[in-house]
Amino acid sequence: MKLIFLIILITFLNSVSFASLSKGNFYFKQGDYDKALKEYNQEKLKNPQSEIVDFNIGTALYKKGKYKEALEYFNKALITDDKSLEEKANFNIGNSFYHLGKIKENSNLKEAINFYKKALSHYKRAIELNDKDLKAKYNYEFLDKYLKSLLDKLKKEGSSQTKEKQSDKSSSSESSKSFSAKSDQGKKETSKKEKAQSLNQEEEKKDKAKKESLVKGKQFKKELSKEEALMILKNYENREGLMFNREERAGYYPQVDKDW
Secondary structure, three states: OOOOOOOOOOOOOOOOOHHHHHHHHHHHHHOOHHHHHHHHHHHHHHOOOOHHHHHHHHHHHHHOOOHHHHHHHHHHHOOOOOHHHHHHHHHHHHHHHHHHHHHHOOOOHHHHHHHHHHHHHHHHHHHHHOOOOHHHHHHHHHHHHHHHHHHHHHHHHHHHHHHHHHHHHHHHHHHHHHHHHHHHHHHHHHHHHHHHHHHHHHHHHHHHHHHHHHHHHHHHHHHHHHHHHHHHHHHHHOHHHHHHHHHHHOOOOOOOOOOO
16 A cells, blocks of 8 residues: 655746746656756755755655655755645655655564654644645545554564563473473482492492401411411420420419428
8 A cells, every 4th residue: 555645846936047947847747857856956056045946856856766865855845934835845744754664664664663653743734734635634544544553563573572582481491490300310310320339339348358258267267277286286295394484484483381
């Protein structure tokens, strides 16, 4: 959808510059906007303060699709005591902002909405200056409805993005909790395995120690039995001498018989 109204102001100056402006208007009607713009610019050099020339330059730029440049000249035309010219300038400013919004709508919806809001404000001003301006009323009503639909769309997109972010955060949180739980479970299982391995190792060490102790005990008993046999034999053979020698070394002296 697009706006169908565009006011083209064809006005003649009552001055010696009449010829240049007339030529510009002629070319404009023929659709030759480059030549029309050239004639208007020549007139601008002769009448730099003319709001009508500014308006016509803006209109030619608008027809060439140069909306930002057109806005510059339409805004200059607003500085006028002529309420009719001010009304038409506001209307064309609204049209310029509308087209800028259409250009941005697919790439930057927020910026497009800002352009549409500016367009509405200028249509409203045109209506205030002339409440019989049906074209301005039509454009205002049309764009107002369209803007509301875009704002609803933007709101839904924002809500959808917020839900997606919350979902991502929730998913990330659940994943983190799951990972943490698995990690804790893994640590517990690892700890249990380590404890079990440690206990097994201790049991193995104890079993090994017992076996070694039994082996050494058997060897010791075998060796001791041989020594015991020899000692018993020697003690049996030298029993008196051994007892004597022990007493002598200890400083033993035989007791005298008691004298009665």
